[in-house]
Amino acid sequence: xxxxxxxxxxxxxxxxxxxxxxxxxxxxxxxxxxGVNAALVPFHVPAADLGLVLDGLHGIVNLAGVVVTVPHKxxxxxxxxxxxxxxxxxxAVNCLRREADGSWTGAMFDGAGFVKxxxxxxxxxxxKSALIVGxxxxxxxxxxxxxxxxxxxxxxxxxxxxxxxxLTQALQGRGSGVVVGESAARARAGHDFVVxxxxxxxxxxxxxxxxxxxxxxxxxxxxxxxxxxxxxxLEEAEARGLATHPGRHLLESSVEEMVAFLxxxxxxxxxxxxxxxxxxxxx
Amino acid sequence: xxxxxxxxxxxxxxxxxxxxxxxxxxxxxxxxxxGVNAALVPFHVPAADLGLVLDGLHGIVNLAGVVVTVPHKxxxxxxxxxxxxxxxxxxAVNCLRREADGSWTGAMFDGAGFVKxxxxxxxxxxxKSALIVGxxxxxxxxxxxxxxxxxxxxxxxxxxxxxxxxLTQALQGRGSGVVVGESAARARAGHDFVVxxxxxxxxxxxxxxxxxxxxxxxxxxxxxxxxxxxxxxLEEAEARGLATHPGRHLLESSVEEMVAFLxxxxxxxxxxxxxxxxxxxxx
Numbered sequence: 057x058x059x060x061x062x063x064x065x066x067x068x069x070x071x072x073x074x075x076x077x078x079x080x081x082x083x084x085x086x087x088x089x090x091g092v093n094a095a096l097v098p099f100h101v102p103a104a105d106l107g108l109v110l111d112g113l114h115g116i117v118n119l120a121g122v123v124v125t126v127p128h129k130x131x132x133x134x135x136x137x138x139x140x141x142x143x144x145x146x147x148a149v150n151c152l153r154r155e156a157d158g159s160w161t162g163a164m165f166d167g168a169g170f171v172k173x174x175x176x177x178x179x180x181x182x183x184k185s186a187l188i189v190g191x192x193x194x195x196x197x198x199x200x201x202x203x204x205x206x207x208x209x210x211x212x213x214x215x216x217x218x219x220x221x222x223l224t225q226a227l228q229g230r231g232s233g234v235v236v237g238e239s240a241a242r243a244r245a246g247h248d249f250v251v252x253x254x255x256x257x258x259x260x261x262x263x264x265x266x267x268x269x270x271x272x273x274x275x276x277x278x279x280x281x282x283x284x285x286x287x288x289x290l291e292e293a294e295a296r297g298l299a300t301h302p303g304r305h306l307l308e309s310s311v312e313e314m315v316a317f318l319x320x321x322x323x324x325x326x327x328x329x330x331x332x333x334x335x336x337x338x339x
Numbered sequence: 340x341x342x343x344x345x346x347x348x349x350x351x352x353x354x355x356x357x358x359x360x361x362x363x364x365x366x367x368x369x370x371x372x373x374g375v376n377a378a379l380v381p382f383h384v385p386a387a388d389l390g391l392v393l394d395g396l397h398g399i400v401n402l403a404g405v406v407v408t409v410p411h412k413x414x415x416x417x418x419x420x421x422x423x424x425x426x427x428x429x430x431a432v433n434c435l436r437r438e439a440d441g442s443w444t445g446a447m448f449d450g451a452g453f454v455k456x457x458x459x460x461x462x463x464x465x466x467k468s469a470l471i472v473g474x475x476x477x478x479x480x481x482x483x484x485x486x487x488x489x490x491x492x493x494x495x496x497x498x499x500x501x502x503x504x505x506l507t508q509a510l511q512g513r514g515s516g517v518v519v520g521e522s523a524a525r526a527r528a529g530h531d532f533v534v535x536x537x538x539x540x541x542x543x544x545x546x547x548x549x550x551x552x553x554x555x556x557x558x559x560x561x562x563x564x565x566x567x568x569x570x571x572x573l574e575e576a577e578a579r580g581l582a583t584h585p586g587r588h589l590l591e592s593s594v595e596e597m598v599a600f601l602x603x604x605x606x607x608x609x610x611x612x613x614x615x616x617x618x619x620x621x622x
Contacts, residue, residue: 100400
């Protein structure tokens with residue numbers, strides 16, 4: 057439940073569709089818990105109207121910014137005057153902050169949120185090995201964030217060879233020393249983390265995106281899909297006695313980061329500003 | 340307190356400033372009482388950006404419409420593809436409904452809300468006499484609505500002779516049989532209602548907009564100003580033992596009309612649609 061008055065600052069989440077979004081509940085509960093006079097509201101925006109809407113939102117003084125979700129994460133970068141490092145790496149944003157001059161600063165918290173979610177559940181990332189299936193925006197974000205968190209090796213798969221090759225080269229080009237290779241969509245015994253970053257599993261009847269037959273007994277099977285909360289992949293993992301990590305952890309873990317980035321969390325404001333000064337460069 | 344999820348329909352109130360607006364609390368309490376999954380949020384929009392913002396809001400599928408407040412009520416008519424009869428009479432809108440094709444239908448409920456507020460407090464309008472001081476948007480709306488409700492005579496005052504003359508002629512031109520005349524800003528014994536439709540009284544230290552020295556003992560002194568809730572004029576009226584009618588009654592009385600117009604009240608939808616069919620013509 058959200059208190060709204062004339063002084064409430066607004067955050068909008070833009071997506072198509074948007075009815076399934078869980079961000080309104082998560083953000084608004086966070087605002088209430090922290091005594092922040094702000095509200096996050098859903099905006100159902102077709103891709104063709106994204107530019108029109110973002111241009112219009114420039115003029116709303118008490119709009120703190122927008123959360124960007126499917127299918128707008130890539131397209132929205134075009135409207136940002138500045139991009140955070142994670143947004144540059146992924147070529148995508150999931151958050152646009154409205155600056156005082158009306159311009160947008162774009163950031164991408166999906167990868168950091170995913171890793172924070174893993175760490176928050178006491179999973180060790182440093183020195184481990186992961187398989188990521190899907191090299192679209194979500195896969196790119198998670199791959200970079202896992203490298204930032206000290207993963208030792210990454211296997212990647214995508215049925216789109218161009219997308220796969222682009223991410224492989226980008227990760228190898230970071231010079232992080234992480235072993236990055238291409239792989240099949242099949243877990244091996246050495247994979248500590250197996251991540252579905254494809255949309256496969258959103259619809260009933262979707263095939264399994266990853267073959268878990270050879271997964272090691274200690275593997276953590278993660279799905280970035282948030283709806284359904286329990287995908288077929290996660291069911292299959294549970295049936296095999298494997299640990300699972302559902303998509304909602306990513307969002308839950310990134311809410312605070314996004315609220316701070318949007319300047320809505322007074323106590324985190326200073327940290328957020330410092331982080332952005334260090335992080336943000338022109339795209 | 341408002342529930343917001345991915346399926347919530349949004350209404351925005353556009354004004355400058357907006358921090359003082361009471362509409363968020365009134366509308367959201369109404370939505371909660373009636374089980375409507377909708378939320379009204381404040382948008383602080385400078386006049387120079389009104390067109391930009393309204394153009395952008397076209398692209399938000401789950402936006403039911405906008406409530407328009409000071410200083411946008413006149414300017415917003417330019418963006419409406421259709422205007423209700425009250426909006427045409429006043430040359431102003433306080434509500435824009437977003438149609439399925441993204442176009443706006445404008446309506447003006449200020450006058451009807453004011454009259455409904457009077458009637459709701461058991462004041463009889465039919466056959467009575469009123470003085471309206473201020474012939475800007477609010478005064479125009481109230482004057483037409485009082486005529487619609489059967490008032491017998493109207494005295495008008497404005498320090499702006501052009502504005503005063505325009506409204507006098509427009510009301511005389513309606514051919515309603517109502518006696519319409521120009522007057523001083525001074526209540527006479529014959530005035531059953533005395534209405535302040537100027538902004539005079541919003542700021543501490545504003546002079547009294549109307550001289551109440553000669554008001555009759557049964558006069559109702561109404562102020563359209565909502566903040567402060569108790570203006571100097573209303574204090575003066577109370578000191579003289581006169582009945583008062585504060586501005587908030589207007590808004591409270593028009594909330595249901597606006598919600599129905601916006602298509603958010605299922606049980607009122609049919610009535611609203613019928614009323615609009617009858618009422619709405621091209622501007």
